[in-house]
Amino acid sequence: MLRIENLHANVGDKPILKGLSLTVPAGEVHAIMGPNGAGKSTLAYVLGGRPGYEVTGGSVSFNGTDLFDLEPHERAAAGLFLGFQYPVEIPGVSMLQFLRESLNAQRRSRGQDDLSGAEFIKLAREQAGALGLPADMLKRPVNVGFSGGEKKRAEMVQMGIMAPKFAVLDETDSGLDIDALKAVGEGINRIMRAPDQGVLLITHYQRLLDHVKPDAVHVLSDGRIVKSGGPELAHALEEEGYAEVLA
Template identity: 80%
Template sequence: MLKIENLHAEIDGKPILKGLTLSVNAGEVHAIMGPNGAGKSTLGYVLGGRPGYEVTQGSISFDGENLLDMEPHERAAAGVFLGFQYPVEIPGVSNVQFLRESLNAQRATRGEAPLSGAEFLKVARAQADALGLDHDMLKRPVNVGFSGGEKKRNEMVQMGIIDPKFAILDETDSGLDIDALRIVGDGINRIMRQP
């Protein structure tokens, strides 16, 4: 599914990744650990296509396609999901609107019809229920005023709704207490078992 060979990447001229090679097959879970500054977040950003991260050497293929030739939205459409260490707030955009547009954009790239508002709400509520996210939070602006645990649960709801082929989750435990960590971990396991 994902094959990284001799990947070198830098930001602002500073080398961060220096020859990373990694293969991830479908259905596998990999945990990458290391000290601060080792390049864990950089790897996620490179895979997601974040601007400012320059690949200077090596290759990344995803489902047989050259990931480095794709723009970030094309990577998302191909099934790559990037969960952030610190999910951003998007004032003025309701969570439900953001999620519906995201899902329907994915469906359009797969040649599927968009979900109606009612169809989408059914999906969103089911995902929110599975992760203990209050339905009222779906109406609020994306992550605005959310606690760390709520942001991570919201991100897992996003992942469950979009149902990517491949997810990169950057420091999933950041800002979580033990109960929230358990809920998010259970959510990841549940999403992995989705057909």
């Protein structure tokens, strides 16, 4: 579903990704762990198409399409979802309006009709309820005044509404308490666990993986995947640290 081959990328003049290769088949969740500065967030931003991240080599295929042939909004319309470590606030823009416009823009790009206001409100309330986010919060400006946990729940609501084919989630567990962590983990399982979907889950900690059982765990270090294994690898990293496991 997602095939990354020998990917190199710079931020400014500094090389960050240095020959990263990884394949995530449809129906699987793969976790990426690694020390600070390894290139985890850079990988997420490169896949999403964030400006300022220059691809200098390699390729990425998404469902058989060259990802780098698509603009960021075209990647989203094709079914790629990027979850941020720190979701941004957008003052003056209603969460409901933002989500409805986003969803209908994607539907139009696929030749589908827009959802009516009533249809969208019903969908948004269902997704918010499933994530434990009060429906009234959807009337507020995007993420304004939200706690860290509320921002992450709101992002999972967005993912549920968009129903992407593939999600790249950059440290979704950052700043979450125990209850929010469980809710987010259950949300990922509910929304993205299907034979025609996939997830690349970037995390520092094993704790989220207790709720989202990955099919594979990869260690990213100095811009490359240096070790891969099953869920037991995450436990070893948690107990022994990166230096010991990589040694």
